[in-house]
Amino acid sequence: xxxxxxxxxxxxxxxxxxxxxxSLGVSNLKLAFWVFLASDxxxxxxxxxxxxxxxxxxxVGPYPQDVxxxxxxxxxxxxxxxxxLTMVLAVRAAKIHQQSKSESLPLTVMxxxxxTAAMGAIxxxxxxxxxxxxxxxxxxxxxxxxxxxxxTLTGFHGTHVAIGVLWLLIESCIWIPMKWIRGDFADRxxxxxxxxxxxxxxxxxxxxxxxxxxxVR
Amino acid sequence: MSAVSTQVETHSHAEDxxxxxxxxxxxxxxxxxxxxxxxxxxxxxxxxxxxxxxxAIRLQLSVPNADFISAQRYNELFTMHATTMxxxxxxxxxxxxxxxxxxxxxxxxxxxxxxxNAYSYWLWLAGALFINSSFLVGAFPDGGWFGxxxxxxxxxxxxxxxxxxxxxxxxxGLSSMTAGFNFITTVLNLRAPGMSLFRMPVLTWMFTxxxxxxxxxxxxxxxxxxxxxxxxxxxxNFYIPAKxxxxxxxxHLFWLFGHPEVYILILPSMGIVSEVLPTFSRKPLFxxxxxxxxxxxxxxxxxxxxxxxxxxTGLGPVADSAFSLTTMLIAIPTAxxxxxxxxxxxxxxxRFTAAMYHAVGFIAxxxxxxxxxxxxxxxxxxxxxxxxxxxxxxxHYVLFGGSVIGLFCGMYFYWPKMFGRMLSxxxxxxxxWFFFVGMNLTFFPMHFLGVxxxxxxxxxxxxxxxxxxxxxxxxxxAVIIAIGTAIHLYAMLSSFLRxxxxxxxxxxxxxLDWAIASPPHHYNFAVIPEVHSDRPFWDEKHENGPVVSQxxxxxxxxxxxxxxxxxxxxxxxxxxxxxxxxxxxFGKGADGFDLEAFKVQVAIQSVFALGMLLxxxxxxxxxxxxx
Numbered sequence: 069x070x071x072x073x074x075x076x077x078x079x080x081x082x083x084x085x086x087x088x089x090x091s092l093g094v095s096n097l098k099l100a101f102w103v104f105l106a107s108d109x110x111x112x113x114x115x116x117x118x119x120x121x122x123x124x125x126x127x128v129g130p131y132p133q134d135v136x137x138x139x140x141x142x143x144x145x146x147x148x149x150x151x152x153l154t155m156v157l158a159v160r161a162a163k164i165h166q167q168s169k170s171e172s173l174p175l176t177v178m179x180x181x182x183x184t185a186a187m188g189a190i191x192x193x194x195x196x197x198x199x200x201x202x203x204x205x206x207x208x209x210x211x212x213x214x215x216x217x218x219x220t221l222t223g224f225h226g227t228h229v230a231i232g233v234l235w236l237l238i239e240s241c242i243w244i245p246m247k248w249i250r251g252d253f254a255d256r257x258x259x260x261x262x263x264x265x266x267x268x269x270x271x272x273x274x275x276x277x278x279x280x281x282x283x284v285r
Numbered sequence: 286m287s288a289v290s291t292q293v294e295t296h297s298h299a300e301d302x303x304x305x306x307x308x309x310x311x312x313x314x315x316x317x318x319x320x321x322x323x324x325x326x327x328x329x330x331x332x333x334x335x336x337x338x339x340x341a342i343r344l345q346l347s348v349p350n351a352d353f354i355s356a357q358r359y360n361e362l363f364t365m366h367a368t369t370m371x372x373x374x375x376x377x378x379x380x381x382x383x384x385x386x387x388x389x390x391x392x393x394x395x396x397x398x399x400x401x402n403a404y405s406y407w408l409w410l411a412g413a414l415f416i417n418s419s420f421l422v423g424a425f426p427d428g429g430w431f432g433x434x435x436x437x438x439x440x441x442x443x444x445x446x447x448x449x450x451x452x453x454x455x456x457x458g459l460s461s462m463t464a465g466f467n468f469i470t471t472v473l474n475l476r477a478p479g480m481s482l483f484r485m486p487v488l489t490w491m492f493t494x495x496x497x498x499x500x501x502x503x504x505x506x507x508x509x510x511x512x513x514x515x516x517x518x519x520x521x522n523f524y525i526p527a528k529x530x531x532x533x534x535x536x537h538l539f540w541l542f543g544h545p546e547v548y549i550l551i552l553p554s555m556g557i558v559s560e561v562l563p564t565f566s567r568k569p570l571f572x573x574x575x576x577x578x579x580x581x582x583x584x585x586x587x588x589x590x591x592x593x594x595x596x597x598t599g600l601g602p603v604a605d606s607a608f609s610l611t612t613m614l615i616a617i618p619t620a621x622x623x624x625x626x627x628x629x630x631x632x633x634x635x636r637f638t639a640a641m642y643h644a645v646g647f648i649a650x651x652x653x654x655x656x657x658x659x660x661x662x663x664x665x666x667x668x669x670x671x672x673x674x675x676x677x678x679x680x681h682y683v684l685f686g687g688s689v690i691g692l693f694c695g696m697y698f699y700w701p702k703m704f705g706r707m708l709s710x711x712x713x714x715x716x717x718w719f720f721f722v723g724m725n726l727t728f729f730p731m732h733f734l735g736v737x738x739x740x741x742x743x744x745x746x747x748x749x750x751x752x753x754x755x756x757x758x759x760x761x762x763a764v765i766i767a768i769g770t771a772i773h774l775y776a777m778l779s780s781f782l783r784x785x786x787x788x789x790x791x792x793x794x795x796x797l798d799w800a801i802a803s804p805p806h807h808y809n810f811a812v813i814p815e816v817h818s819d820r821p822f823w824d825e826k827h828e829n830g831p832v833v834s835q836x837x838x839x840x841x842x843x844x845x846x847x848x849x850x851x852x853x854x855x856x857x858x859x860x861x862x863x864x865x866x867x868x869x870x871f872g873k874g875a876d877g878f879d880l881e882a883f884k885v886q887v888a889i890q891s892v893f894a895l896g897m898l899l900x901x902x903x904x905x906x907x908x909x910x911x912x
Contacts, residue, residue, distance in 0.1 A: 093473050
C-alpha cells in the first residue's frame with residue numbers, strides 16, 4: 069500500500085525509512101486493517117447469526133450429531149490455535165530483526181511464517197477432508213438447512229484461512245526476500261498477524277457454537 | 286527511478302495535453318480531487334438516468350387506466366429508479382464531495398491510500414455499468430431495490446435480471462467498503478498538526494460517521510446477497526420456505542444494512558448544510574459539538590431500528606414496541622440539528638446565495654419528511670401506511686428534499702473550489718425554485734394518496750377511486766423537477782465554457798479548504814498548516830489568528846512536494862475484481878445445482894482471480910520500486 073506521509077513542504081528524498089507521521093501514532097496500514105477487521109466482524113456476525121437462527125430447523129437429516137466427529141475437528145482446531153503462537157513468534161522475530169538493523173535476510177521471521185502457513189494449510193486440508201466426508205454421509209449444500217448454513221459459514225471461514233496462507237507465503241517468499249517491504253518491516257508482519265489472529269478468533273466462536281454446542285446435554 | 290516526480294503545477298499544463306494523454310491521466314489518476322470530480326460527475330449522469338426512469342413512472346401514473354408502459358416494464362422502472370438514485374447517484378455524489386473535501390478540510394495532501402481510492406472508483410463504475418448492462422440482454426432487474434426474498438429467488442425471478450442486480454450491488458458494496466477503510470484511516474491518521482478531532486469541520490465529521498456506517502452495514506447486505514446468490518445459483522435453502530428457510534431472514538439482514546443506508550444518504554447533505562448556513566450567516570455553527578454528537582448518535586441508533594421496516598411481518602408486541610421506541614429516539618438528535626441550524630441563522634447577517642436557498646429549503650423539506658417519519662414509527666399507524674403512497678411521500682421528502690437538495694446545495698457552494706469556476710447564482714436560484722415547487726407538487730399529494738389507500742408499486746389504477754387529481758398533480762410536479770434539473774445541469778455545463786474565474790475564497794469561508802487555490806494544486810498544501818482552532822482560516826482573516834493560507838505560508842516557486850505517481854494498477858485490479866464477481870453469472874444451473882455450469886463459473890473465476898492476484902502483486906511491487 070502506498071501511503072501519503074505528512075511532513076513539511078520540503079520533504080527531501082533521502083528520508084530512507086519513510087517514517088510515517090500519523091495523527092494516532094498507529095501506522096496507516098495497521099489502522100486500515102483494524103477497520104477492515106471491524107467490518108469483517110459484521111460479515112461473520114451475519115453468517116453466524118444466520119447459522120444460529122436456522123439451528124435445529126432442518127426438515128430432514130442428516131443432522132449435526134449424525135455427521136460431526138468432534139475428535140477430528142478438535143485436532144484441526146488445536147493446530148489452528150497453535151498457528152497463532154507461531155504467528156506471534158514471527159511478529160516478535162520481526163521486531164528483533166528490525167531493532168538489530170541487520171541487512172541480512174530475516175530467516176527466523178520467514179521460518180515462523182512458514183510454520184504458521186503450514187498449520188493453516190493443514191487446517192484447510194482437514195476441512196476439505198471433513199467436507200468430503202460429510203458429503204458422503206449425505207450432507208449436501210442443497211439437502212437441508214443445516215447443510216446450507218454449515219457449508220456456507222465454515223466455507224467462508226476456510227476461505228479466509230486459505231487467503232491467510234497465501235498471504236503468508238507471498239509475504240515470506242516474495243515480499244521479504246525481494247525487499248519489497250521497506251520501512252516499517254515489523255509493522256507489516258504485525259498486520260499479517262492481526263489478520264491471522266482474527267481468523268483464529270472467529271474459528272473459536274464457530275467451533276463453540278457449531279460443534280461444541282451439539283454435545284451439550 | 287524518478288517516478289516520485291514533483292508536480293509543480295503550471296496553468297497552461299492542461300492545454301498542452303492531447304485528448305489521449307488527458308484520458309490516460311484520468312485512467313491512471315490517484316489524485317483524490319480528480320477521483321472526487323469523477324464520482325460527482327458520474328453521480329450527476331446517473332441522476333439524469335434515474336430521473337428519466339422516474340418520469341416514465343409518472344407518465345404511466347398520470348392518468349387512470351394508462352397504457353403507456355407494461356406491468357413488467359413498470360416493475361423494472363421502479364426497481365432501477367431506486368437502485369440508480371441510491372447507489373449510482375446520491376452515494377457517488379456524496380462520495381465525490383467526501384473525496385474532494387475530506388482531505389482538504391483536515392489539511393492533508395491526499396487520502397492515506399491514493400491507489401486504493403482510485404480502485405474504489407473504478408470498481409464502483411464497473412458495478413454501475415454492470416447493473417445497467419442488463420438492459421443489453423433485455424433483463425432489467427424487476428424485484429425492487431430491496432430485492433425481497435423469495436420474490437428475488439428463482440421461483441419468481443427465474444431469468445438473469447435479479448442476478449445482474451444482486452452481483453452488481455455486491456460490486457458496489459465492495460467499492461464502498463474499500464473507500465470506507467481508506468477514509469476512516471485518513472480522518473484518524475492524516476490530520477494536520479493541531480487538527481484535533483473536535484476541530485474538524487462538521488462536514489468532515491458527517492462524512493466520517495457515514496464511512497463508519499458503510500464499513501459496518503455493507504457486510505450484512507453482502508451476506509444477505511451471498512445467501513441469495515447461493516439460493517439462486519446452487520439451490521441452497523436460505524430463503525425457501527418449502528425447505529424450512531425463512532424469507533424474513535432476508536428482510537432482517539437487508540434492513541440491518543438498509544436503515545444505516547438511509548443515514549449514509551442523508552448525513553453528507555446534513556454536513557454540507559452545516560457548512561453553508563454558518564458561512565452565509567457570518568456566524569459559527571450554533572452548538573457545533575451538539576451537531577457532531579447528534580450525527581454520531583444518529584449513526585449509532587441507525588443500527589437499532591431496522592425492524593420498523595418490518596412492523597407488518599408480525600414480530601410481536603415486544604419487538605414492535607422496542608423498535609418503535611428506538612425509532613422515535615432518533616427524532617431527538619435529528620431535531621437537535623434542525624434547531625441548531627435555525628439558531629445559526631438567528632441574528633446572523635444572512636446572504637441569500639443559491640447555496641443558501643438550497644440550505645434553507647433543505648431544512649424545511651427535510652423537517653416535513655422527518656415528521657412523517659415519526660408518524661410511522663408508531664406500529665399501529667405504520668400498519669396503515671405500510672406499502673402505501675404515504676411511505677413514498679415520506680422518503681422522497683427526506684431523500685429528495687433532504688439528500689438531493691443538500692447535494693445541490695453543495696454543488697453551488699463547492700463547485701468553485703472543485704472546478705475553479707463560479708456557477709451562475711441566477712440559474713441556481715431559478716433551478717432551486719423549480720426543485721422546490723416541483724418536489725412539493727410531486728410528493729405532497731402522495732401523502733393524501735397513501736391515506737386514501739393507493740398502494741405502492743402498482744402500475745395502473747381504476748377510475749373513480751379519487752386518486753386522479755393527486756396523481757395528475759404529482760406528474761406535473763415531476764416535469765417541473767425535470768426542468769429544474771435541466772437548469773442546474775445547464776449552469777454546470779456552461780461553467781465549463783468559461784475560463785476559470787473562481788477566487789480561492791469566494792464565500793469568506795472558515796475552513797482550510799478555502800485557504801488554498803481554486804481549484805487546489807496537485808499537492809493541496811505547499812506547507813501543511815498548523816491548526817489552532819475549529820475555524821482556522823476565519824481566525825486568520827478576521828481574528829488575527831495564526832496564518833494558514835498557502836499564499837502566505839509558502840513563497841512562490843518553492844513548492845517541492847513529492848506526491849504518489851499515477852498508476853494504472855487500480856484500474857486493472859478493479860477490472861479483475863469485477864470479473865471475479867461477474868463470473869457468478871455463468872454458474873447458475875437451470876434448476877438447482879448444475880455441475881457443468883459451476884465448472885464454467887470456476888474456470889472463468891480462476892482466470893480473473895489470478896489476474897486480480899497478479900495485479901495486487903504488481904501494485905505492491907510498484908510501491909517497493911518507486912520509493
